[in-house]
Amino acid sequence: TPLTNTILYLDGVHVSFDGFRALNQLSLAIAPGEMRAIIxxxxAGKTTMMDCITGKTKPDGGVVMFDGAVDLTQLDEAAIAELGIGRKFQKPTVFETLTVEDNVRLALKGPRSPWSALFGERNRIARERITEVLDIARMTEHRDRLAADLSHGQKQWLEIAMLLAQDPKLLLVDEPVAGMTDSETMETAKLLKKICAQGHAVVVVEHDMLFVRELDCKVTVLHEGSTLAEGSIDAVSVNERVVEVYLGR
Ligand code: ADP
Structure with a gap:
């Protein structure tokens, strides 16, 4: 079945707002540990699609399955987060008055974290996980700085580190490189690829084509609530229908 070996499976998903079809027969299949860019x-329905996965919006029809067996349409947002679905919104949300390390510690202790049970006083495993996550996000040298003093790019990486601390099976990331410099953009692509290489599936919504190219993954093009094209960035960018939609012809 198409459900075999998918971490996320959408089929025939419909969402209407006051009669307006935001998602129209949308289908999407993401494999465990896959990186996917949504453009x-x-x-086009990108945000609505993310909202249907996290339970913020309930579809009017269709299937949204997690890990081959869990029907996400039957669960609320908190229950979905606890399954191991992390979401990063476009704007960074970190605790400005805490240090980088304490931000990660808080994420690790969170109710959604599989590590929370291990979290005793100065727990060694927790400390090791914080160190590991800061290292992956290349934030080790900043661990004692206040989050408020970080650059925009560093705040985004810290928030990604906080989500990673919770060991998500699926990480949903919304326009992470908006407002970043080119070198920060490249750094962010590297970070997400590293996270993916460790077995976490990552779905990224993004407008920045330089970034999408750098992610070097399969791309899904949404248009009017459905999939218009799917394939490599090179393949979709010469697809006639995709060119029409982007050039408005
Ligand atoms: P994208 O993220 O690709 O820009 P969205 O998912 O935000 O697209 O929106 C898809 C369509 O649904 C848009 O036309 C938008 O105006 C409409 N829409 C989204 N959310 C709502 C809502 N809560 N109420 C009414 N219309 C909405």
Whole structure:
């Protein structure tokens, strides 16, 4: 079945807002540990799709399955997060008055974290996980700085580190490189690829084509709530229908 070996499986998903079809027969299959970029013009349905996965929006019809067996349409947002689905919104949300390390510690202790049970006083395993996560996000040298003093790019990496601390099976990331410099953009692609290489599936919504190219993964193009094209960035960027949609012809 198509459910075999998928961490995320959407089929025939419909969402209407006051009669307006935001998602129209949307299908999507993501393998465990896969990286996928979702692109598409404004209003294509990218945010609505993410909202259907996290339970913020309930589809009017269709299937949203996690890990081959869990029907996400039957669960609320908190229960979905506890399954191991992390979401990063476009704007960084970190605790500005805490240090980088304490931000990660807080994420690790969170109710959604599989590590929370291990979290005793100065727990060694917890400390090791914090060190590991900061290292992956290349934030080790900043661990004692206040989050408020970080650059925009560093705040985004810290928030990604906080999500990683919770060991998500699926990480949903919304426009992470908006407002970043080119070198920060490249650094972010490297970080997400590293996370993916460790077995976490990553779904990224992004407009920045330089970044999408750097992710070097399969791309899904949404348009009017459905999949318009799927394939490598090189393949979709010469797809006639994709060119029409982007050039508005
Ligand atoms: P994207 O993220 O690709 O820009 P969205 O998923 O935000 O697209 O929106 C898809 C369409 O659904 C848009 O036309 C948007 O105006 C509409 N839409 C999204 N959310 C709502 C809502 N809560 N109420 C009414 N219309 C909405």
């Amino acid at each position: 598409g013009p404004n209003g």
